[in-house]
Amino acid sequence: MGCGNSKVLPEASKKSYVSVVQSLVAFSKGHEDDDEPKKQKKKQKNPWFSASVDNPHLGPSSKQQIKQRQEWNKVPKYKDKFEPRVTARYDIKALIGRGSFSRVVRVEHRATRQPFAIKMMEVEAPEGREVCDSELAVLQRVSHANVIQLVEVFQFPQRVYMVLELATGGELLDRVVSRGHFTERDATQAIQMILAALVYLHSLGITHRDLKPENLLYYHPGADSRLLVTDFGLSAFASTLTRCEISERGNEETGESWSLRTTCGTPEYMAPEMLLRRPYSCAVDMWALGVIAYILLSGTVPFEDDSRTRLYRSIVRGKYSFRGNVSLLDFLFSYV
Structure with a gap:
């Protein structure tokens, strides 16, 4: 997908995270209804590791x-x-x-x-x-x-x-679905690895712009595997941006940073300033990381609505609710 067009997603159910996942990644994953396990289709995996056949009757x-x-x-x-x-x-x-x-x-x-x-x-x-x-x-x-x-x-x-390099451990999304949600300790470990990648990328002037669990892969299936940030097709690199892409470029001597205007990415993970078509920076990746942290800790998405307009409105307002310890979420959403 090229920049300038946000991904169009089908309607999402509010009953379970699995159904939410179906709507978020329906363009790349095929699923059957939960009450028809005998008719499950082959699940299309992320383009970094092999597909598998999900049939409980096969050894x-x-x-x-x-x-x-x-x-x-x-x-x-x-x-x-x-x-x-x-x-x-x-x-x-x-x-x-x-x-x-x-x-x-x-x-x-x-x-x-x-x-x-x-x-x-x-x-x-x-x-x-x-x-x-x-x-x-x-x-x-x-x-x-x-x-x-x-x-x-x-x-x-x-x-x-x-x-x-070949990542064989599966998507972060798959592990969340299989567990329901992460413990705070496991979520913290995952967030630390993603943050390490973002600190490095942002120091080079790189903004990912499509950060989500589907684009985070485990290097191997083990519990101690490192997480890898992948899929840079929508990323922006400071030295290669065009005038249309950059709304303003600051003076390096004053410490000001360049900002972007193009609206792109996956709606549920897009930051308010991007939806409002305002100049934005690499901070949009931090917003997406906050959404990911919420998913890891709760097994649900923080912003969800059948109507795209209402979804965008709730994101812009930054209104979400979460029961339990939200210190990690407050930190990641605090820049809004």
Whole structure:
């Protein structure tokens, strides 16, 4: 998705967080009704790790066999699309995700047998080029334990191939759904890792602008896994912004900072100043982090309404309620 258009989401139910999740990520995840477990569809995972088949009547071996057959059926199709320079260096193993302008595959380096993910981006369309340029502008400049790491890039006229470290631990969103909500201790650990990434990104003049649990991945399935910030397609990097993107750029000697105007991101996580189309800064990422903290601690979203207009109004007013210790939430929402 390119900047300038916010993501359009379907209506959300107020009964449970699982139903809320269905509305928030319906464009990338398929689910069946909770009262029909026998008809569950294959769940489409985030484009950084493999999809799985959710069927309670299948044993582990059956699931694995089905998964392998699906991967084998898809590999030849996408191998043919890869440039020889890429396949000479990496062995394509499986398609693990897709987006509007991209396909992501799991690969192995032919010499070291180390696993990676390759994000193949179609850049012929202006929108695809915009998303690709935004990601590359960030990934080519960052190196942090809590930010997805770019290994190398292959660029061609029609496609760009980004080789990335492979995250296999799943989305933060998945862990919240499986638990219902986090303990305050676990939530604090997750927030600390996200904050570490944001401090680093903001120090470089990078604003993510689409921070949400779906874009936060665990490096491995273990409880001690580090969290990785991913998906920089909507990010803004200070040195690459155009005049249309920047409303004002401050004087570095006075310590003033540049600000943005473009409205983009996922509505439930957007800061009030962005919705009001006012100049904003990297503080919008802190607002999104406050929403994430609320979700971790409660298992629900702080701002929710079937009407987009009422949703925006509640966000702009900053009105939310939470039972329990809200010190962490107060800190993250305090800048409003």
